[in-house]
Amino acid sequence: MTCRSWLYCPGNDPxxxxxxxxxxxxxxxxxxxxxxxxxxxxxxxxxxxxxxxxFDFGEAQLCVRINSLETTWWEEDLRAILRSPDRVPLVxxxxxxxxxxVASAAALVAEIERAAGRQPGTVRFQCIVETPRGVEKAxxxxxxxxxxxxxxxxxxxxxxxxxxxxxxxxxxxDFARSRLVNAAGAAAITVYDTVWGAFRDMEGLRDDAKxxxxxxxxxxxxxxxxxxxxxxxxxxxxxxxxxxxxxxxxAFDGEGAGSRGVAAVEGQMIDAPVVARARRILASPGxxxxx
Amino acid sequence: MGTAVRSGTPAKHxxxxxxxxxxxxxxxxxxxxxxxSPVAPxxxxxxxxxxxxxxxxxxxxxxxxxxxxNHALDFVLRARVKAxxxxxxxxxxxx
Amino acid sequence: xxxxxxxxxxxxxxxxxASGLSEGGRISFHHHLRYGDRVVAQVFRExxxxxxxxxxxxxxxxxxxxxxxxxxAVVNGTVTRIETTGSKSPLSxxxxxxxxxxxxxxxxxxxxxxxxxxxxxPIDVAFVAVSAVDRAGNANGxxxxxxxxxxxxxxxxxxxxxxxxxxxxxxxxxxxxxVSLPADGIDQVVVVDSIGDSASISGGSLRLANRPMDRVIAxxxxxxxxxxxxxxxxFGFQAGSGGVSLLVARMVAERMSDLGIKGGFISGxxxxxxxxxIEAGLFETLYDVQSFDDMAAQSLAANKNHLEMDxxxxxxxxxxxxxxxxxxVMILSAxxxxxxxxVNSLTGTDGRIIGALGGAxxxxxxxxxxxxxxxxxxxxxxxxxxxxxxxxxxGEHVDVVVTERGVCVHPRRDELRARLAEAGVQTVEIGDxxxxxxxxxxxxxxxxxxxxxxxxxxxxxxxxxxxxRAVEVEPETN
Numbered sequence: 001m002t003c004r005s006w007l008y009c010p011g012n013d014p015x016x017x018x019x020x021x022x023x024x025x026x027x028x029x030x031x032x033x034x035x036x037x038x039x040x041x042x043x044x045x046x047x048x049x050x051x052x053x054x055f056d057f058g059e060a061q062l063c064v065r066i067n068s069l070e071t072t073w074w075e076e077d078l079r080a081i082l083r084s085p086d087r088v089p090l091v092x093x094x095x096x097x098x099x100x101x102v103a104s105a106a107a108l109v110a111e112i113e114r115a116a117g118r119q120p121g122t123v124r125f126q127c128i129v130e131t132p133r134g135v136e137k138a139x140x141x142x143x144x145x146x147x148x149x150x151x152x153x154x155x156x157x158x159x160x161x162x163x164x165x166x167x168x169x170x171x172x173x174d175f176a177r178s179r180l181v182n183a184a185g186a187a188a189i190t191v192y193d194t195v196w197g198a199f200r201d202m203e204g205l206r207d208d209a210k211x212x213x214x215x216x217x218x219x220x221x222x223x224x225x226x227x228x229x230x231x232x233x234x235x236x237x238x239x240x241x242x243x244x245x246x247x248x249x250x251a252f253d254g255e256g257a258g259s260r261g262v263a264a265v266e267g268q269m270i271d272a273p274v275v276a277r278a279r280r281i282l283a284s285p286g287x288x289x290x291x
Numbered sequence: 292m293g294t295a296v297r298s299g300t301p302a303k304h305x306x307x308x309x310x311x312x313x314x315x316x317x318x319x320x321x322x323x324x325x326x327x328s329p330v331a332p333x334x335x336x337x338x339x340x341x342x343x344x345x346x347x348x349x350x351x352x353x354x355x356x357x358x359x360x361n362h363a364l365d366f367v368l369r370a371r372v373k374a375x376x377x378x379x380x381x382x383x384x385x386x
Numbered sequence: 387x388x389x390x391x392x393x394x395x396x397x398x399x400x401x402x403x404a405s406g407l408s409e410g411g412r413i414s415f416h417h418h419l420r421y422g423d424r425v426v427a428q429v430f431r432e433x434x435x436x437x438x439x440x441x442x443x444x445x446x447x448x449x450x451x452x453x454x455x456x457x458x459a460v461v462n463g464t465v466t467r468i469e470t471t472g473s474k475s476p477l478s479x480x481x482x483x484x485x486x487x488x489x490x491x492x493x494x495x496x497x498x499x500x501x502x503x504x505x506x507x508p509i510d511v512a513f514v515a516v517s518a519v520d521r522a523g524n525a526n527g528x529x530x531x532x533x534x535x536x537x538x539x540x541x542x543x544x545x546x547x548x549x550x551x552x553x554x555x556x557x558x559x560x561x562x563x564x565v566s567l568p569a570d571g572i573d574q575v576v577v578v579d580s581i582g583d584s585a586s587i588s589g590g591s592l593r594l595a596n597r598p599m600d601r602v603i604a605x606x607x608x609x610x611x612x613x614x615x616x617x618x619x620x621f622g623f624q625a626g627s628g629g630v631s632l633l634v635a636r637m638v639a640e641r642m643s644d645l646g647i648k649g650g651f652i653s654g655x656x657x658x659x660x661x662x663x664i665e666a667g668l669f670e671t672l673y674d675v676q677s678f679d680d681m682a683a684q685s686l687a688a689n690k691n692h693l694e695m696d697x698x699x700x701x702x703x704x705x706x707x708x709x710x711x712x713x714x715v716m717i718l719s720a721x722x723x724x725x726x727x728x729v730n731s732l733t734g735t736d737g738r739i740i741g742a743l744g745g746a747x748x749x750x751x752x753x754x755x756x757x758x759x760x761x762x763x764x765x766x767x768x769x770x771x772x773x774x775x776x777x778x779x780x781g782e783h784v785d786v787v788v789t790e791r792g793v794c795v796h797p798r799r800d801e802l803r804a805r806l807a808e809a810g811v812q813t814v815e816i817g818d819x820x821x822x823x824x825x826x827x828x829x830x831x832x833x834x835x836x837x838x839x840x841x842x843x844x845x846x847x848x849x850x851x852x853x854x855r856a857v858e859v860e861p862e863t864n
Contacts (some may be wrong), residue, residue, distance in 0.1 A: 014367040015304035018763075018826075019599055022790045043298045043374045050370035056826065225598035303765060330766050332736055333830035362765030364827065 002190050003027035003061055004235035004285060005228050006152075006221040010035035011064075012044035017051050020060070023225040024232060026285045027061040032077050033068065033094055041073050049080040052087050063126060065092040069101050075108060082112050088122055090149055095157070096127040097134040099144030106145050121147060126192075130154025132161055135176045138183035148189060152221065153180050155194035168196070168204040169211035181216040193217040199224035209234040218280075236286030245278035252278075296382060298374035299367075306363040308371040310379050311355050322351040328360035341365035345372025350380065389523025389569050391557060393577040398553070399432040401576045405511045405549045407438055414444040414502075414509045414547065416540035418527060418676060421450035422586030425515040425553050428578060430459045442467040444507060446498060446539035446697070447742050450586070453477040460486050469507060471495060472732060472742020481739060481840050484856045490841045492732060492778075492854075495675070496701025496710060496748035497846045499542045503698055506848065512547035514540045515581045516567060520558045523569030527677075528687035530556030532581050535656065535677020535686050537566040541696040549573050555581045564687055566694060585680075594636075594659075595629030599761060599790055604633040607759045607788040608641060611715060613809035614786075614802055616755040619647055621714040623669070624654040624749055627678065628719025630759045632659055635717065639663050653695065653709050654745060656682035664691050673709050675700045675745070701748035703846045708752065710745065716753035718746045718784075720760050722774045725816050727781030727796050729758055730774035732843065735767050737833040737857045739841070743778045748846055750783040755802075762789035767830065768823035770794075770816065775832070776843060777852040792819045833857050 003026035009016050011032045020028045030051065036044040048064060066077035081089060093105055102125065109123045125147045129135060135158070142151050155166055155173055164172035177193070184191035193212035196205040209220050209231055220231050237245070244265075251265045252275045263270050270278075281287065293312040299305050306328075313323070326338050342358055345368065356372065363371070392401050407413065413433075415426055426448070433441065443465050448456055449472075457477045459465040469491040473481060481490050493501060501507040516537065518529035527537045532555055544550045544567050552572045595604075607630075611617055617638065625635040636659055642649065649669040652660050656674035658681040664672045665685075673695040677683045685692045701710040721741055722730040729750070731741045750756040760769050770789065785802060787794045792814035795803040803813055834857070841854030 014363060015302070018304060018364060019790075022599065022602055042377060043371070046298070046374040046377070047367065047370040050366040050373070054366045055364070056822075226601070330736075330830075332833050334766060334828050336831070337828040362767070364766060 001026070001061055002218050002280060002284060003192070004219045005231040006063065006192060006219065007225065007228055008035065008065075008195070008221060008223050010044075011048045012036050012040045014047065017047070018055065021057040023228045025060060025222065025228045026219070026232070027063055028057060029063045029065050029092060029221065030089070031065045032073070033065050041067070045077055045080040049083050052081060052089060053084040061090065062087065063090040063092050065094060065128075068095045069093070069104055070095065074105075078105070078108055078112060082109070082116070082123060085116065090124050090126050092126045092128060092152070094128045094154070095131065095134070096129055096141055097131055098137055099140050102127065102141060102144045102148065106147055109147070123147065124149040126150045126152055128152045128154045129180055130157040132158065135179050138179050139186060142183050142187040142189060148187075150190040150192060151180060151184050152192040153177060153194045153217075156197065168201075168207035174215065177212065177215045177217070185216065190218045191216070193220040195221045195223045196227065197223055199227060202226075202230060205230055206234070232286060235284075237281045237284050241281055242287055245281040248275060248278040249282065294382065296375050296378040298378065299363075299371035301359060301361055303361050304363060304367070306358055306360040306368050306371050308368075308375045309357045309359075310372075310375040312379065312383070313353050313355050320352055322346055322354045322356050324356045324358070326358040326360060328358070330360070330362060337365055338368060341368035342372050345369040346376065349373075349376045350385065354379070389572050389575050391519070391523075391575045391577055398428060398576050398578060399435060401551050401574045402429070402432050402436060402511070404574060405551060407433070407441075407511050409438060410440045410442075411438065411510045412442040412444065412508060414512045414543045415446070415452075416514065416537070416543065417445060417447040417449060417452070418534045418537060418540060419515055419532075419582040420534075420586065422583035423450055423452045423515070424580055424582040425513065426452035427455035429513050429553075430455050430464060434459070434462060434464050439463050440466045442469065444498075444502075444509060445470040446495065446543075447471045447744070448477060449474050469493065469498070470742075471498060471744055473739050478739035482737070482854070482857050484838055484840050486840065489839050489853075492743055492841055492843045494701065494743045494747045494844075494846050495539065495697050495745040496703055496708070497844055497848065499696075499698040499700070499702040500704050500846065501848065502542055502546050503702060504704065509543055509547035511549045511551060512540075512543040514544050514550060514552050514567065514572075516540075516552050516554045517581065518556045518558050518562060519552060519554050519575050520560065520562045522561065523552075523572050523575055524562050524565040524567070525552050525554065525569075525572060525575075526562055526564050526566040528564055528566075528683055529558060529562060530554070532556065532583075533680070533683045534582075535683035536674040536694045538675030538695055538700065539697050541567060542698050544571050551576060553578060553581055555579060594632050596633060600630050600633055602790045603630050603759055603761060603788060604637050606790070606793060607634045607717070607757060608637045609809075609811055610757065610786060610788055610793055610806060611638060611755075612641060613806050613811050614755055615805060616715045617642065617647060620650040622650050622709075622712050623652050623715045624713055624753070625717040626719050626744070626746060627655050627657075628760075630761075631717045631719050632657060634759055635659050635663075639666070639668055642668050651709070651712075653700070653713065654749070656686065656692070658682065661685040661689075661692065664689065673700070701745055701752070701846075703748070708748075710749045710752035713749055713753035714755065716749040716756045718750060718756065718758045718779070720758050720769070722769050722771055723758055723760070723784070723787050724771050724774045724781070725820060727784040727787065727794075727816065728774050728777045729779035729781075729784060730776045731778045733776045733854065735769075735771070735775060735830055737775055737835070739854070743843065747779040747783070750779045751846065756783055756785050758784055758787045760787075760789060762791040762819065762823055763827065766827050768820070768827055770819050770823055771830075772820060776854060778843060780845075780851070787816065789819070791822065794819055
């Protein structure tokens with residue numbers, strides 16, 4: 001499912017965990033990485049594992065951001081969060097710079113799946129690309145494993161390394177953003193934009209989210225509950241887009257274009273990729289829920 | 292009395308769990324559990340069951356478990372107990 | 387003839403002696419000074435010094451340090467019967483553990499006015515704190531350093547008591563430009579060093595809730611209100627003093643401003659939010675039975691559209707028309723709501739007395755749309771439950787409950803549910819919401835009660851709505 005919004009939730013904060021699903025975010029990221037101090041990693045891991053095992057998050061898609069593979073924590077993170085037999089979260093892997101990072105994670109996950117008697121490939125990844133090297137290798141990263149569900153851009157670390165400005169809709173980020181969107185498009189996976197950290201600056205969020213949408217991102221992460229409604233609004237297909245999507249589907253299905261692989265809508269040729277885009281629009285949570 | 296390990300905080304929705312291996316009770320096989328909670332009259336049985344669930348399968352010989360609860364749900368209590376036990380095991384050098 | 391002003395050491399004691407208060411007498415107080423009240427403690431100290439015992443004390447409510455003073459008066463035998471709309475610690479513990487010899491009578495603000503005006507609960511001596519008197523003996527609550535605003539509850543006491551003692555810390559050298567209680571309604575004036583701390587008059591339930599979760603509930607409530615059709619030109623509106631209710635009021639004001647809607651009146655406890663609404667022209671009139679902050683107190687003195695309203699005009703059910711009966715929308719908070727939509731605003735899930743009936747049952751009955759807004763979980767405790775601990779507002783007077791985990795419409799309001807559905811507002815069955823909450827928290831055990839009745843909750847018209855039985859209670863440490 002494509003999520004318009006992903007809400008980060010600190011993994012060692014029980015109050016925030018129990019309320020995370022109430023703000024309307026399509027996805028929730030239980031975080032074991034940056035929002036958890038080193039001395040609390042073990043506590044957070046157990047808390048997230050128990051929450052995954054038994055807490056009702058409603059309709060929200062669940063994701064856990066583990067610690068980077070450069071730390072000593074990531075292996076225990078995976079073992080803990082994949083303990084629950086019933087609920088398997090998406091695994092968000094930070095600071096992915098190469099296909100080798102994905103391969104290392106995939107190897108351990110395969111071992112965990114085998115030990116649990118789970119179908120291989122059940123556990124899916126969302127890679128965060130947040131460095132210049134990662135941006136350079138974007139396509140090879142996103143195509144390195146069939147486990148990869150989606151990719152996310154992380155601007156904070158990227159700007160720290162490149163010196164680019166982190167202002168709303170900063171042109172300096174267009175290259176990195178576009179490269180990721182392009183790679184995701186080529187791999188036919190979803191792509192999510194970075195957070196806007198200044199959570200009281202709603203105008204800045206609006207500009208940043210709109211730019212991300214224009215470039216082609218499918219959704220965006222949020223660091224604060226107040227950001228969710230605005231992000232959902234911007235990433236919900238407009239009435240025009242929905243109506244276009246319906247016309248495309250009707251034309252493609254109606255004209256029996258399946259065998260020819262092409263149809264026409266208002267003088268424009270439409271083919272499978274266009275139809276796929278139309279179907280994604282109609283499958284968006286905002287459209288499905290009548291929003 | 293050994294060194295206490297802790298997990299959790301006194302913040303709302305959380306529980307601070309302290310566990311200590313009590314050498315004076317070395318012949319006792321089980322855990323001595325105390326739970327201090329503003330909602331104990333309402334949820335005491337659930338809280339007790341959650342703490343015991345967190346101790347299941349753990350080396351609980353002669354341990355004292357003190358839970359200072361502040362409206363934590365059961366999964367939080369279980370997690371904090373498991374995390375504290377994990378810290379005790381690591382401290383004692385067990386696998 | 388000007389009313390005599392008594393001052394100096396022993397003035398209050400002299401006034402109480404002169405009032406004729408004796409063994410078994412009935413006295414009253416208002417609670418307009420809220421957490422800053424110093425009058426109740428001073429009066430009880432002097433009554434005790436005079437050796438008067440077995441007094442019935444009738445309060446419009448009790449909070450802050452007044453609760454300690456009343457508890458002490460119970461313990462030392464000065465007070466044997468209490469009538470009030472609410473109570474807080476440490477008086478609540480004294481009530482619950484059976485230290486008050488007779489069951490405490492809890493009434494609504496309208497019910498209290500009815501009982502006083504009908505003579506059902508007569509008052510021998512009304513002690514009415516006022517922030518200012520003039521030389522002639524006229525009084526108000528809007529002048530002086532301890533100003534608190536409306537005297538809405540105190541006015542009913544003063545009109546019907548056998549003897550009225552006005553207590554103030556400020557005598558104006560000029561005639562008061564605004565008079566709430568005229569001199570001919572006062573028997574004695576006592577000037578003390580201080581009647582209270584007006585900075586503390588806003589406190590307790592008056593907290594503007596503004597956490598993300600509060601905003602989720604408030605936004606949902608506003609969605610329901612506008613989808614219901616209850617917000618329209620000329621409508622009458624009241625929001626309770628609970629935190630999320632105030633936030634709802636602010637959001638309603640913003641949406642009214644965007645849509646160009648102008649309301650008729652806003653009523654109840656006057657807050658800065660309500661004052662800004664009439665100043666912005668969103669409502670014509672503010673009817674103030676109690677002022678919650680200094681902005682409201684100042685506005686009452688200065689704005690001709692901000693009117694003092696006594697408790698009888700507000701909500702006495704024996705009157706042909708009250709402000710409560712003209713309301714289109716009432717927003718309440720609660721400690722609990724049950725599956726019959728009955729509201730508890732007096733006791734907590736654990737049985738402690740922590741709140742009050744206030745005017746909620748009065749306005750709930752009168753309003754066209756009564757909405758309860760509250761978080762579904764307070765910590766681990768579900769606020770939506772199978773049966774409330776104490777029924778304060780009957781479920782038949784509640785139309786919709788809004789929480790962060792669901793909106794529930796009373797079964798008798800099918801047309802409201804249909805309107806909400808058309809507007810895309812999802813609702814849930816209240817029983818399903820309870821099941822969902824108990825699935826998260828576990829089903830709470832009700833605190834065991836003893837047989838002894840320590841409190842009686844009256845309906846607006848004086849019938850017994852519910853009773854409160856004694857419990858074992860640990861005393862509060864703060």
